[in-house]
Amino acid sequence: MTGAVDLSALKERAQPAQRPAGTAPSGADGPSAPAVVQVTEANFEAEVLQKSDQVPVVVAMVSGRSPGSLDLLEVLERIAVQDNGAWILGAVDVDANMRIAQAFGVQAIPTVVAVAAGQPLADFQGGQSDAQVRQWIDAVLAAVEGKLAGRPAQEGDAEAEAPEDPRFVAAEDALDSGDLDAAVAAYQKILDEEPANAQAKDALRQVQFLARAQTVGPDAVETADANPADVDAQLSAADAELLAQLPEAAFGRLIDAIKRTAGDDRTALRTRLLELFELFDPAEPFVVAARRKLATALY
Structure with missing residues (x-):
């Protein structure tokens, strides 16, 4: 499934809903x-x-209305605890979080997807044995x-995790409160102080895009x-x-427009296309292909 969906687009913030009885892994919020x-x-x-980005996250999409999915969740929980942080189990109640299931293109419950970077x-559907x-x-x-x-240092490790900036x-x-303008200003302030801060650069690009894209009309x-x-x-x-x-x-649209234009219009289209490229891993196949098409369109 690598590269099949852009999960970074799932930026909607919402109040966490209560899980149906029996769907929360035991000890999920505790040190054990x-x-x-x-x-x-x-x-x-x-x-x-x-x-x-640290370790694989195994996302288990389950429902309190599906006994089979709860059995699978118990299996995954046991193995996650046994593996002691080598990977993380994320349990999703799809009844309360439909957008997550939609982002993964889930067609059946339970569905389990491993996310890395x-x-x-990888993914599978339906009940599975422990083995x-x-x-x-x-x-x-x-x-x-x-x-x-790899997993960052935890409390009690030889080296304590550094405090958050x-x-x-x-x-x-x-960003969590939905104030995109304030988030843009905060990330820009970091870059004003540290122009080479890669984390702030990446975050600023994402937030600026979201702020702009959310103003686009439905008939664009x-x-x-x-x-x-x-x-x-x-x-x-x-x-x-x-x-x-x-x-x-999106890339194809801008490349086609670049072929039809010249001067300032072409520069504006090319600049925007390069900005959109930066929202993705440069090694993504669709980014590599679009860069080649852009070069052909320009030369």
Whole structure:
């Protein structure tokens, strides 16, 4: 499933909902089972996307209405605790967090997806035995061996984890509250102080895109298709397509517009396309392909 969906687009914040009885892993919030967390739309980015840069996050999408999914969750919980932080189990109540299931394209419950470095790596549907789950987990761990940052130091480890940078905390708080302008200002302030701060650069790009894309009208694509010579319309439509997790469509639209234009219009289109490229891993196949098409369009 690598690269199949852009999970970073799941930025909607919401109040965590109560889990149905029996769906929360025992000890999920306590020190005895730090490898098991409850994932909601509110904490998806922090608990899945960010932590998957350290170790694989196995997202189990279950429902209190499905006894089979609860049995599978118990199997996963036992193995997660046994593996002592080598991977993280994220339990999702799909009844309260439908957007997460939609982001993964889930068609059946239970569905389990392993996420590494922010992207889906492997998945399976339906109940599995302990031995089958163990084999699947081992395959996931083997696939990412040496490719992730590893678990940060925890309280009680030889080296304590460094305290969070309060500047980033302020920016994340603004983002969580839906104040994108304040988040942009907070990340920009960090860059003013540390122009080479890669984390702030990446975060600022993402938030600036979200702030701009959320102002695009619902008919942006139709308007652009009807007015191919309107550069502003093409820029807005590309933002709408990228927000809808259609990067190939967004890139293709801007490249086609670049072929039709010259001068300042072409410069504006090319600049925006390069900005959109920076929202993704440069090694993503669709980014590599689009860069080649851009070079052909320009030369």
